[in-house]
Amino acid sequence: MINIEHIREDFPLLKNTKVIYLDNAATTQKPIQVIEAISEFYSKFNANIHRGIYDLSEEATELYEEAHEEVAKFIKARSWEEVIFTRNTTEALNILALSLSKKFIDEGDEIIVTIMDHHSNLLPWFKVAEYTKTKVKVIKFSSRWRLTGSDFENCISERTRVIALPHISNVLGVINDVKSVAKVAHEVGALLVVDGAQSVPHMPVDVRELEIDFLAFSGHKMLGPTGIGVLWGREDILEDLPPVLYGGDMVKSVLLELSTLKLSIEYNDLPWKFEAGTPNIAGGIGLCAAVKYLERIGMNEVHRHERDLLRYTLKRFSELEDKVSILGPLDMHKKSGLLSFNLSSYDPFVVASWLATDNIAVRAGFHCAQPLYKYLGLDNGSVRVSFYIYNTKSEVDALVDSVKRLLGEK
Ligand SMILES: Cc1ncc(COP(=O)(O)O)c(C=O)c1O
Incomplete structure (x- = not known):
């Protein structure tokens, strides 16, 4: 109790x-454990990650990586490499939509969203559809209110590449049956993207049990600080997807042939391939403390x-x-x-x-x-x-x- x-x-x-x-x-409000974890980081461990070979940088790196591990355990991910830190749910869904549009979605394909979606899980897909010349279909719910696989059966086709829906509607509070939607999606080779902004903070979420492909959520809605969110994806798919933000830390090597201006990039391993630039290190550490707090309860x-x-x-x-x-x-x-x-x-x-x-x-x-x-x-x-x-x-x-x-x- x-x-x-x-x-x-x-x-x-x-x-x-x-x-x-x-x-x-x-x-949500923040417990003292989260506030202190952030304050302790800045007062005892502050340095950039992955860059220095001195103790502080190594300690900061360890704490930031531990945060990925803790989040991975929390959602029962197969590995921490599947956990990408973003600013929030919105950014996670935007990054995903852009990345999929470069590799997975082609002209004439279909994306299915739902009338229940938050603007964050609606606008990125409509915008991506605009320039990929993809069709967007919008699923409405029946008198049962709750979305299940059968709501998608008549709408889905061999051209459906992505289905995006909220796990819990932020208006109706209804818990959608994402597992049955995943089954329908996978029958035609589509990917299932779940907006977990209102589920991950409030109930056990097991990405493997649900058999979904992607999950997005925000740290600030689960006792963590603002400015840190999560994009989780199946490792085999993430490995295959291109990044959308470019810069430091997301590459292993950059070769620029000055005579031809030919640029060759070798991307970094997951999850860093998708975390370009200095990340919100303190935010990640705060989120880690929030997850531990929720796990204890x-x-x-x-x-x-x-x-x-x-x-x-x-x-x-x-x-x-x-x-x-x-x-x-x-x-x-x-x-x-x-x-x-x-x-x-x-x-x-x-x-x-x-x-x-x-x-x-x-x-x-x-x-x-x-x-x-x-x-x-x-x-x-x-x-x-x-x-x-x-x-x-x-x-x-x-x-x-x-x-x-x-x-x-x-
Ligand atoms: C269902 C749902 N999706 C996405 C979001 C966007 O979250 P954020 O503003 O943290 O990106 C919210 C926020 O209220 C939400 O309730």
Whole structure:
């Protein structure tokens, strides 16, 4: 069982402020262990990696490589070489889309995305399709809300090269059945790209068990610092893909024939081939501390705690009867700890501003998924509350009390 009081002690911001922080899908708070790991790096080990042969540089390199190993273990990757550090999910997906467009996607091919996708997993594929003259298809979900392999069966063809979808929708909180989608993708030789921004921080994710090809996620949504994210890919595919950023550390050798200006590059091994230039070393080390923190709690416990809070929120929201409408499925088996809703005729921004006056932090708007809101016919978006390991039932009570006051029920 999670000891929330104990956990909250680790979060300076929760102790220093009175905020009721329910915007964890946007970014999470940071425990002291992460803050100290970053501070310790700068005060004791700061040097560039892979370049110096002096102790400091070797220590910094070791810590940065350990961070890749820790992340690899966390998602059950086959090897740490499959873990590429990026700035965030967005950058991971952009790098992947660009790289695939150079090698794997040709004119006339098809890319499948979904109406549930965050702009980060939508725009890169549309942009790549533009210049590769590829067709993009958009999968909509049925009344079941949740995406499974069967939703893709009628759309897929021999020309499908990539299917991209979110593991968990950042609007609906629904957990998609990515394993069954992987099966459908692989039947026609397509690759499955999973946006794990809302799943990796909140539940156990095992890339081998899911049989997916790529996974992207952000450190700052899982207790880590901003500016560090992950692109995981199957090693055999990554080996074959070209880099998209060029410069230092991603090459083993560069030969420039001055008379002909012919340039020959030998790329570095994975994952460095995709990590050009000085990386966010401190960010990687902070992410490593965040992953260790989550491992100590256990991802099953994290998931269970958030679903308990969600179940409790739904129970309390039922007191509001028809004044609240909830987006997404109510079936708890398919939900993560995230809830989007609207209140009677209130604009979501009015609701979020009202809650802010009670020091309750939630998000309002389209949550970077504007096409989904258009599809749902919600022109003003919605309010979203999203939980994490440090949230409590009394915080949910404060939320419901505040909403009731807005509705004039208290
Ligand atoms: C499902 C999903 N994908 C991608 C992103 C983008 O994450 P980042 O801004 O860290 O790149 C988010 C952020 O909210 C998200 O919820």
